[in-house]
Every structure is written in C-alpha cells, then in structure tokens.
Amino acid sequence: MDYRIIKAPTLGTSSLLQRRIDPTLKVDVSQYEAIGLMQGKLCDMVLACDIAEKASGVNVFDIRGNCPQNLIMIAVLGDTASVETALECVALRIADQNKAFLRKGLEVWTWDLLVWQM
Numbered sequence: 001m002d003y004r005i006i007k008a009p010t011l012g013t014s015s016l017l018q019r020r021i022d023p024t025l026k027v028d029v030s031q032y033e034a035i036g037l038m039q040g041k042l043c044d045m046v047l048a049c050d051i052a053e054k055a056s057g058v059n060v061f062d063i064r065g066n067c068p069q070n071l072i073m074i075a076v077l078g079d080t081a082s083v084e085t086a087l088e089c090v091a092l093r094i095a096d097q098n099k100a101f102l103r104k105g106l107e108v109w110t111w112d113l114l115v116w117q118m
Helices: 011-020 042-055 080-117
Strands: 002-007 034-040 059-063 072-078
Touching (some): 034 042
16 A cells, blocks of 8 residues: 655645546545545555544545556545544554454464364
8 A cells, every 4th residue: 555645735736636536525625734645455445544534534535547456546635634643543554454464364374284284
C-alpha cells in the first residue's frame, strides 16, 4: 500500500481530484487543508477507509481511475493533523494485522509439518 500527504494543496491539485470523485457526492475538495492519498488492493482500501474515518474527523472518498492491476485509490480529506493521524493509524493497523496473519500462518504451517512428520 502506498501513502502520500499533500499539505495546502494547490487549486490545480484540488481540481484534478475533484474531477475524479463521484460528482453526485457534492464534495468541494478545495475547502480542505490537506489531502491524504492511499493506493492498494480493494480489501486494504476498504479497511483503510474504515480505520481513517474512525481515527479522526476526516472524510474519505474513492478516486476513480484506470489501473490495470485492480488497485484503487482513496482520498482522505480534512485538516492537516487529522489527515496525518488517519494515515498513521491506517499504516499501523494494517501492519499489525499483516504480522498477526503471518504469525498465525507460521503456527499453522509448523503444526502441519509436525503432524506430517509423525
């Protein structure tokens, strides 16, 4: 997963993102102080959206695009401190979950190997 933060985005940057957000949502990107961008697998982005919104007072939107690798991007919009907090929480939580899955996978693999050797 990739993360980026844009502090005090220019009008051009805001306009670019504005065109890539669903127009029915009626969001004005230029009103936000900071933009956090995250790109990754769909399951990671859904989790990231949930974590970010729960972590701080940010708004999260799907960014439309054409990615041949089925990656998606979300924009985390809010004040600078809230966006930084949200992205930090996402990075830490996903890293913790990945470690937990690896540990569990290793335990299962070790147990399977032990049973196979008997």
